[in-house]
Amino acid sequence: MSVTTDATALAERTRRRQFREKIVTHVCLLAGILIFVFPIYLTLIGSTHDVNTIGRGDVPLLPGAEAVANYTQAWGAGGGRYMGTPAGTMLANSLIMALCIAVGKIAISLTSAYAVVFFRFPLRMVFFWLIFITLMLPVEVRIIPTFQVMVDLGLTNTMAGLVIPLIASATATLLFRQFFLTIPDEYVEAAKIDGAGPIRFFIDVVLPLSRTNIAALFVILFIYGWNQYLWPLLIVNDRSLETVVVGLTKMIGTGDQQNEWNVIMATAVFALLPPVAVVVFMQRWFVKGLTETEK
Amino acid sequence: MATLTLRDIKKSFGATHVLHGVDLDVTDGEMIVIVGASGCGKSTLLRIVAGLETETSGEVLIAGQSMKGLEPADRDVAMVFQNYALYPHMSVFQNMAYGLKIRGLPKDQIQHRVDEAAGLLGIGHLLQRKPRELSGGQRQRVAMGRAIVREPKLFLFDEPLSNLDAKLRVELRAEIRRLQRRLGVTSLFVTHDQVEAMTLGDRLVVMNAGRAAQIATPMEIWERPADTYVAGFIGSPSMNLLHATLEAGGAAAILDAGGLRLPFADGPRAGAAGRKLIIGIRPEHLRPGQGGLDVMVELVEPLGGESVLHGKLADGTPLTARLPGARYEDGATQLALPTESLHVFDGETGKRIEAGG
Numbered sequence A: 001m002s003v004t005t006d007a008t009a010l011a012e013r014t015r016r017r018q019f020r021e022k023i024v025t026h027v028c029l030l031a032g033i034l035i036f037v038f039p040i041y042l043t044l045i046g047s048t049h050d051v052n053t054i055g056r057g058d059v060p061l062l063p064g065a066e067a068v069a070n071y072t073q074a075w076g077a078g079g080g081r082y083m084g085t086p087a088g089t090m091l092a093n094s095l096i097m098a099l100c101i102a103v104g105k106i107a108i109s110l111t112s113a114y115a116v117v118f119f120r121f122p123l124r125m126v127f128f129w130l131i132f133i134t135l136m137l138p139v140e141v142r143i144i145p146t147f148q149v150m151v152d153l154g155l156t157n158t159m160a161g162l163v164i165p166l167i168a169s170a171t172a173t174l175l176f177r178q179f180f181l182t183i184p185d186e187y188v189e190a191a192k193i194d195g196a197g198p199i200r201f202f203i204d205v206v207l208p209l210s211r212t213n214i215a216a217l218f219v220i221l222f223i224y225g226w227n228q229y230l231w232p233l234l235i236v237n238d239r240s241l242e243t244v245v246v247g248l249t250k251m252i253g254t255g256d257q258q259n260e261w262n263v264i265m266a267t268a269v270f271a272l273l274p275p276v277a278v279v280v281f282m283q284r285w286f287v288k289g290l291t292e293t294e295k
Numbered sequence B: 001m002a003t004l005t006l007r008d009i010k011k012s013f014g015a016t017h018v019l020h021g022v023d024l025d026v027t028d029g030e031m032i033v034i035v036g037a038s039g040c041g042k043s044t045l046l047r048i049v050a051g052l053e054t055e056t057s058g059e060v061l062i063a064g065q066s067m068k069g070l071e072p073a074d075r076d077v078a079m080v081f082q083n084y085a086l087y088p089h090m091s092v093f094q095n096m097a098y099g100l101k102i103r104g105l106p107k108d109q110i111q112h113r114v115d116e117a118a119g120l121l122g123i124g125h126l127l128q129r130k131p132r133e134l135s136g137g138q139r140q141r142v143a144m145g146r147a148i149v150r151e152p153k154l155f156l157f158d159e160p161l162s163n164l165d166a167k168l169r170v171e172l173r174a175e176i177r178r179l180q181r182r183l184g185v186t187s188l189f190v191t192h193d194q195v196e197a198m199t200l201g202d203r204l205v206v207m208n209a210g211r212a213a214q215i216a217t218p219m220e221i222w223e224r225p226a227d228t229y230v231a232g233f234i235g236s237p238s239m240n241l242l243h244a245t246l247e248a249g250g251a252a253a254i255l256d257a258g259g260l261r262l263p264f265a266d267g268p269r270a271g272a273a274g275r276k277l278i279i280g281i282r283p284e285h286l287r288p289g290q291g292g293l294d295v296m297v298e299l300v301e302p303l304g305g306e307s308v309l310h311g312k313l314a315d316g317t318p319l320t321a322r323l324p325g326a327r328y329e330d331g332a333t334q335l336a337l338p339t340e341s342l343h344v345f346d347g348e349t350g351k352r353i354e355a356g357g
């Protein structure tokens, strides 16, 4: 008898402990959600009211009725003091810029990491350290000389001028180098015996093995590109090349005139969508790339 | 199918000399096993033949043709690696077909060759799987399949069975031997396992510290090991090596431990009285019996039909014996040394001394 009571008591205790653990987990998750989601919720709600509601200083927590009008205005005509660039154009610019930066960075760092890891050439480590040292210099530090170079090349106010200086990436090169170092030598040797030259080996073996890393890096770099602010602000004056991040800040006035918060919020929601889409679309790969190295 | 000739192959990595001059002649269709302790340069030698390393000096000839400066792909060799080295993102079929695809073979021929090899190895039902969905033994079969489809002049195996469990190893060992005989491809097989070496090789190359200590058939090596290293390496348990001196006239040796006189059954050895010798006796040649060695047995390992006895001689020299039956106990006993199964080595150089030599 006493054995069974002990067993039920034990089971009860286990159940209680599991319940407690669940509560703690969920409280943490809820707190996280509140902190992260609340500002976005405010933006969403703000984009559905008319200009006066927010202008009065109210912070509405329930949706209003002006959503369609606000989003149409933001998409087509733009908003704010200057009646700025339409969100559609800015989104297209941001998208092209972010895609070019992400793809360009990945292409450049894949090839340079491949060279550093798989080939023996004179001064190999010197080149590696040169790449590595550029990590120490953030964009802001080299922004004036870079600007001068772009002016000399006549690339101001062009998409190329916007993208090219942001493409070189020591971080991505470093990440790919670390990953390539984990590829066993035997694959290289098996490929040599199979008769695969360096380019075939890169395409047939190294690229497929790097898939998850490439996907993870693509997400990170896309968002990095999307959020670029200082460089686009400097290099582009042409309204038709304005990116959404720059455009948004320009929409917010300095206080001498009422901000059209409803349109700004609607534009902000537009600006959120592509990065969210990329993350959602690539999520499976993204998580895989961050957590496991496929061997 | 081809012959392979190695001429005085030397290799150093910087200041470390790994190979000190290896010569070898392999006839068409022969299976040569390179065996030796870990780090003695077996893999390096194999990789030089494959073209994955470049020899510091010497020459590799395949089918009579010098391989100097030739890339691995141009040597027409196939290699099976210890950890299989199957491309993880390719299916079994793609793995086996990859080398053929690069060589530009037509699709239907690739299909035909892969199917044939897969049938030979019993992996026909696995062709669409990825390597990670296979067991170790299946992966090893695929790795062999990848070598077979190439129909190369030379198979190179670098410890292909080391990552498998004991039972599978025995199974695959026999299979490799059958396949190699059937296909008749000249092969080099590297292993550190002397049983694998004995069972697989037409001839063995016993390597010791970058040199070929002996190149001969398994039985020849077992019966007439060229030096004490080979004697101790081949055979399990290892041969007992006992210090002794030559008797005046050279007709017998006197054991240092206990002063036992061992007459040479096959004739006298040259040298002055007192020449330092090492007498080798295999554990399985010792027999219980009077008038032999006094041994203090410390451990008996019953193996069923026979037992392995570990003991010490009077002066502390360890001695191992493998005796029939299972009726042995610890304690003092006497073991007889049949004089016809003794091996005589030089006490200084460790080289074998034949009768009259």
Ligand SMILES: Nc1ncnc2c1ncn2[C@@H]1O[C@H](COP(=O)(O)OP(=O)(O)O)[C@@H](O)[C@H]1O
Pocket: B013, B016, B018, B036, B037, B038, B039, B040, B041, B042, B043, B044, B045
């Ligand atoms: N690339 C290399 N650089 C330096 N030393 C090496 C290299 N490859 C092998 N060695 C050395 O050569 C010796 C023999 O290696 P290896 O041929 O792999 O031995 P085995 O296959 O017999 O175990 C080892 O001492 C090893 O450290």
Ligand SMILES: [Mg+2]
Pocket: B042, B043, B044, B159
């Ligand atoms: Mg090895």
